[in-house]
Amino acid sequence: MSFLWPWALAGAVLVPVLLGIYYLRQRARRRMVPSLLLWAQQTPRQASGRRWQTLETSRLLILELLLLALLILSAMGPWLPTEGAAFPLVVVLDDSLSMAAGDDESPLIQGREALQRELRQGRYGEVHWLLAGSEPRRLEVAGGLASGNQLPEAWQGRAAAADLERGLELARDVGGPEGHILVITDHLPDVDVAAPGLRWWAFGEARGNVAWVGASRRPGTSEDHVLVEVQNFSPEPVMRSLELTAVSADGTTLDGVDLARLAPDRLELEPGERRLLRWRVPRTLGLGVRLKGGMDAMEVDDGIVLLPTDPSPVRVRLHLQPGAVRDLLRRTLVSSGVAHLVNDDDAPVDLEVWGPGGAPGETSEAPWTVVLGVGAGKSRPFVGPFVLDTQHALAEGLALEGVVWSAGAADSTAGTVAGLPTAARAVVSAGDIPLLIDHGPGSGGTRRIDLRWQADLSNLQRTPNWPILWWNLLEACRQQRPGVEPRNGRLGSAVRFRPHPQDTSVRLLLPGGERRSLPVDGASPSGLEVPAEQLGLHRLEADDVTYGFVVNALAPGESDLRRAASDRLGSRHRERGARGRHSLLPYGILLALALSALHLAWSGGRRRAHADGKGPGGRAA
Amino acid sequence: MSAAEAQRRAVQQALLAARDLALAVPQSGGRGGDGGLRQRRHGNSQEFQEYRDYRQGDDLRHLDWGVYGRSDQLVVRRFHQEVSPHLDLLLDGSRSMLGEQGLKGWATASLGAFFARCADHGGFHQRAWRVGERIEPLGVTARDPAGWESLAFEDVHAPSRALMERRQPWKARGVRLLISDLMWPEAPRSVLRGVRSGAVAAAVVQVLEADEVHPKARGFVRLEDAESGERLDLLLDEAAVADYEDALERHRRSWLKACRGHGVVWLRLVAEDVLEAWRLAATGQSAPILDLFRALMQSRLLQAVRRS
Numbered sequence: 071m072s073f074l075w076p077w078a079l080a081g082a083v084l085v086p087v088l089l090g091i092y093y094l095r096q097r098a099r100r101r102m103v104p105s106l107l108l109w110a111q112q113t114p115r116q117a118s119g120r121r122w123q124t125l126e127t128s129r130l131l132i133l134e135l136l137l138l139a140l141l142i143l144s145a146m147g148p149w150l151p152t153e154g155a156a157f158p159l160v161v162v163l164d165d166s167l168s169m170a171a172g173d174d175e176s177p178l179i180q181g182r183e184a185l186q187r188e189l190r191q192g193r194y195g196e197v198h199w200l201l202a203g204s205e206p207r208r209l210e211v212a213g214g215l216a217s218g219n220q221l222p223e224a225w226q227g228r229a230a231a232a233d234l235e236r237g238l239e240l241a242r243d244v245g246g247p248e249g250h251i252l253v254i255t256d257h258l259p260d261v262d263v264a265a266p267g268l269r270w271w272a273f274g275e276a277r278g279n280v281a282w283v284g285a286s287r288r289p290g291t292s293e294d295h296v297l298v299e300v301q302n303f304s305p306e307p308v309m310r311s312l313e314l315t316a317v318s319a320d321g322t323t324l325d326g327v328d329l330a331r332l333a334p335d336r337l338e339l340e341p342g343e344r345r346l347l348r349w350r351v352p353r354t355l356g357l358g359v360r361l362k363g364g365m366d367a368m369e370v371d372d373g374i375v376l377l378p379t380d381p382s383p384v385r386v387r388l389h390l391q392p393g394a395v396r397d398l399l400r401r402t403l404v405s406s407g408v409a410h411l412v413n414d415d416d417a418p419v420d421l422e423v424w425g426p427g428g429a430p431g432e433t434s435e436a437p438w439t440v441v442l443g444v445g446a447g448k449s450r451p452f453v454g455p456f457v458l459d460t461q462h463a464l465a466e467g468l469a470l471e472g473v474v475w476s477a478g479a480a481d482s483t484a485g486t487v488a489g490l491p492t493a494a495r496a497v498v499s500a501g502d503i504p505l506l507i508d509h510g511p512g513s514g515g516t517r518r519i520d521l522r523w524q525a526d527l528s529n530l531q532r533t534p535n536w537p538i539l540w541w542n543l544l545e546a547c548r549q550q551r552p553g554v555e556p557r558n559g560r561l562g563s564a565v566r567f568r569p570h571p572q573d574t575s576v577r578l579l580l581p582g583g584e585r586r587s588l589p590v591d592g593a594s595p596s597g598l599e600v601p602a603e604q605l606g607l608h609r610l611e612a613d614d615v616t617y618g619f620v621v622n623a624l625a626p627g628e629s630d631l632r633r634a635a636s637d638r639l640g641s642r643h644r645e646r647g648a649r650g651r652h653s654l655l656p657y658g659i660l661l662a663l664a665l666s667a668l669h670l671a672w673s674g675g676r677r678r679a680h681a682d683g684k685g686p687g688g689r690a691a
Numbered sequence: 692m693s694a695a696e697a698q699r700r701a702v703q704q705a706l707l708a709a710r711d712l713a714l715a716v717p718q719s720g721g722r723g724g725d726g727g728l729r730q731r732r733h734g735n736s737q738e739f740q741e742y743r744d745y746r747q748g749d750d751l752r753h754l755d756w757g758v759y760g761r762s763d764q765l766v767v768r769r770f771h772q773e774v775s776p777h778l779d780l781l782l783d784g785s786r787s788m789l790g791e792q793g794l795k796g797w798a799t800a801s802l803g804a805f806f807a808r809c810a811d812h813g814g815f816h817q818r819a820w821r822v823g824e825r826i827e828p829l830g831v832t833a834r835d836p837a838g839w840e841s842l843a844f845e846d847v848h849a850p851s852r853a854l855m856e857r858r859q860p861w862k863a864r865g866v867r868l869l870i871s872d873l874m875w876p877e878a879p880r881s882v883l884r885g886v887r888s889g890a891v892a893a894a895v896v897q898v899l900e901a902d903e904v905h906p907k908a909r910g911f912v913r914l915e916d917a918e919s920g921e922r923l924d925l926l927l928d929e930a931a932v933a934d935y936e937d938a939l940e941r942h943r944r945s946w947l948k949a950c951r952g953h954g955v956v957w958l959r960l961v962a963e964d965v966l967e968a969w970r971l972a973a974t975g976q977s978a979p980i981l982d983l984f985r986a987l988m989q990s991r992l993l994q995a996v997r998r999s
Binding site for chain 1: 790
């Protein structure tokens with residue numbers, strides 16, 4: 071038994087006070103009598119009466135001492151520890167990929183079995199579930215009560231990482247000061263688990279593993295560049311063979327494609343070695359790579375798929391008068407390799423370039439528009455220093471030293487940076503004269519770029535800045551086109567999908583076949599964020615178009631199973647501070663009331679037996 | 692109110708209460724102290740009644756020469772016709788008469804004053820005696836209330852032995868009135884013989900406090916004899932009270948029997964009742980007084996008189 075207020079024991083000072091009162095009460099009172107004649111004639115019955123009286127007094131004294139002791143004990147707030155029946159339990163579930171390592175003996179399966187056994191004991195009044203992935207979150211389980219059969223189905227070991235520290239913080243918030251916390255994971259803690267009521271159950275096992283830890287695909291001029299990294303998380307050297315598979319843009323396996331030339335058929339890795347592989351892959355061809363051979367603890371990190379990046383060029387229509395500027399632009403765009411010049415006025419385009427004197431009309435349907443012009447005021451050459459908005463995508467790679475950039479020197483504020491509309495940004499300016507202006511996203515996803523430049527008075531077009539600038543423009547335009555980015559995602563990283571402005575609905579088809587609807591209305595200009603929570607090929611179905619993207623594991627922290635371990639740490643009981651308590655105060659009060667009633671009955675009976683002699687005050691004989 | 696003031700007020704009220712009462716020699720026959728019949732007639736008769744010791748001033752013609760010749764004792768003969776009403780008022784002057792709260796002392800002093808006044812009303816010659824270790828004249832009369840008001844009870848000896856002496860100073864053929872609590876071990880008969888001897892009438896008035904008649908159960912007590920100082924530790928419970936009351940009743944019956952045997956009027960008064968009767972009498976209520984002294988009224992020792 072423990073006590074909430076042990077200082078109340080100071081009330082024991084009342085015990086000698088009570089004894090003193092009894093002593094004083096039992097002290098003989100002096101009484102003067104005319105003679106002891108009649109008192110000395112007491113009969114022997116007096117002796118027995120005296121014994122009875124003494125016994126009764128002692129009984130009352132003992133009762134009062136018991137009552138006093140009980141009151142003191144109750145004031146001390148006694149309580150008994152319980153087995154946690156009144157405590158909530160918060161279970162933090164490690165949902166990282168490594169929990170699934172080991173197939174039938176995975177930490178996930180062992181953790182489930184252990185949890186079921188623990189919950190079946192019925193010690194807890196309520197159980198709260200926290201799924202600890204990269205972002206721990208609370209789960210709702212059907213029924214909400216502790217039950218061995220009601221474990222969260224969402225716990226599958228799919229997350230790229232498990233932020234258990236954040237999960238513990240959330241668990242303390244959910245469980246409160248009285249809550250018990252139970253962590254199910256596959257490794258030993260990095261935090262102190264000596265806190266009362268915190269348990270850490272690890273079911274991992276140190277295993278060797280070889281995994282893809284990095285992959286990237288970038289479009290090249292005629293082929294895509296593929297970079298992949300593989301690492302040996304084993305204490306011994308390993309040898310693996312590579313199985314390459316051709317995959318279509320929508321993820322379908324293509325047969326009959328010879329990929330042997332791309333990569334070696336065997337791979338030998340030293341313990342802990344991490345190796346970078348570089349390949350060139352046709353731009354329209356997707357590539358699947360799987361590690362084969364040897365004992366492997368995890369399969370999910372043995373294979374990766376790299377879909378082709380968006381192969382379609384940016385469709386450009388030039389609205390320029392024939393001449394040097396038009397020719398210059400044609401050469402620039404064609405040489406970029408990502409632009410396709412469209413001559414058909416009715417064909418859809420992604421980008422329109424308007425020359426001096428021209429302006430996009432209301433009939434333009436191009437999402438992007440570049441307007442070439444001199445600008446307001448008399449044209450003059452600017453030699454710098456130029457001010458670049460280095461945060462803007464259009465300014466990436468520009469180096470304007472030695473550049474002569476001629477444009478109109480505005481003679482009023484309207485033509486200066488200060489005179490730009492609120493949404494517009496000067497990407498490049500000479501002093502307060504804007505030279506490259508981004509008017510920002512417009513309605514319907516359109517965008518207008520103003521390039522103030524007088525060709526015959528400038529050498530911009532003869533510097534590397536000119537093709538860089540147009541490359542940036544084309545790339546920015548391409549990225550703003552409806553589609554998904556990146557097409558080759560990493561588990562735990564979000565994928566951004568830009569629907570067509572006219573799309574009314576979008577559905578996400580997950581690798582397991584589950585379908586989800588994504589909200590299109592009110593989507594930001596940058597698109598929808600699609601969580602990459604499952605491995606494999608995903609499809610986004612818009613009204614008329616289907617976009618695909620793939621999510622690869624690529625989680626070296628999870629693929630490394632060398633830190634996995636098994637142990638059970640911590641204690642259920644709270645040895646310090648607040649603990650499961652069963653207060654004994656109500657019992658003390660009830661017992662005190664019972665003793666008080668008994669005291670009342672005894673002392674009242676005694677008073678009746680010793681009623682005052684109130685006979686007549688003397689009568690004549 | 693101090694004890695002295697309380698006693699003074701009690702005496703004043705008692706004197707007032709006695710205004711319509713008078714002491715008298717009972718006319719009806721009764722048994723004398725020696726067992727013989729008392730003569731009915733009184734007055735100047737030559738009929739011999741009694742002897743008494745010679746006192747200076749007595750008529751030598753009344754000397755009994757025969758007794759002198761036999762015993763060299765000078766005694767004189769007394770005749771009824773020569774006895775005028777006389778009261779010897781005997782007050783127990785022992786400390787026990789104070790009582791634990793003083794009520795008994797006030798009642799005793801006021802009773803003395805009361806009977807003295809009544810005797811005065813009855814034409815009695817009176818004399819008050821303090822009886823303790825010795826018998827001493829008090830020297831107070833009803834005409835001297837201050838004496839009664841300042842009456843003290845300080846003797847540490849019970850008057851029993853003094854009363855048992857054969858030779859007593861009180862007047863023969865008078866009325867004797869003993870006021871005491873009678874708390875002594877000597878047999879009543881032995882004491883009464885000394886009180887009754889030679890008296891035409893006698894009365895014993897026992898005065899007790901209410902707590903002495905019906906003690907209260909108080910738990911552990913240390914009883915202390917008011918006179919001897921002896922102590923007795925006792926658990927004063929209901930059983931002890933019952934035993935005491937039985938003993939008190941036996942004591943009363945023994946005194947009553949002895950008084951009847953000696954022709955003495957017996958009366959027990961409770962001090963609180965006496966003081967209350969004085970208070971009521973002071974407001975004009977005389978009934979309590981008459982009720983209080985019924986036994987004396989019935990024996991004709993006390994009579995109501997009409998005073999002009």
